[in-house]
Amino acid sequence: MLIEAVVVVAAEASAQMAWPDKQDVPPxxxxxxxxxxxxxxxxxxxxxxxxRGVLPSLQMIRSTSPLPGLRFGLWSHARWQLRVMWNE
Structure with a gap:
């Protein structure tokens, strides 16, 4: 679970946008x-x-990814199209 999460969150925007469709889950x-x-x-x-040495790296990934955006509806295909951060 942790490895997949890191792979998905660390992926380029296009890969992140494709992942939900491949997994048949909502964004x-x-x-x-x-x-x-x-x-x-x-x-x-x-x-x-x-x-324990990997915790700082995981915290950095978590802090630079827009996970808190979940509260603001960032995680949807429609919102991704509007956000500069998802444009490559």
Whole structure:
């Protein structure tokens, strides 16, 4: 779950926009799945399944991705077309 979340969030905008259709899920699933996965990272460290050294990198990815945009309706195909950040 965590690896897929990182791959999707770190992908280019065009790949992120195509991912929901390939997975047959709504676009906000990127934000929801990524948020869940990043929150689990600390538990994975505590359980010894993930190195503590990767947490800063995961936090950087999370902070630079528009996951908080979920609250503002950013995660939809229509909104993506309007946002400069999704234009390559």
């Amino acid at each position: 906000d699933e990127i934000a929801l799945g990524s948020d869940d996965a990043f929150r689990l990272a600390r538990r994975l460290v505590e359980d010894g399944q993930l190195s």
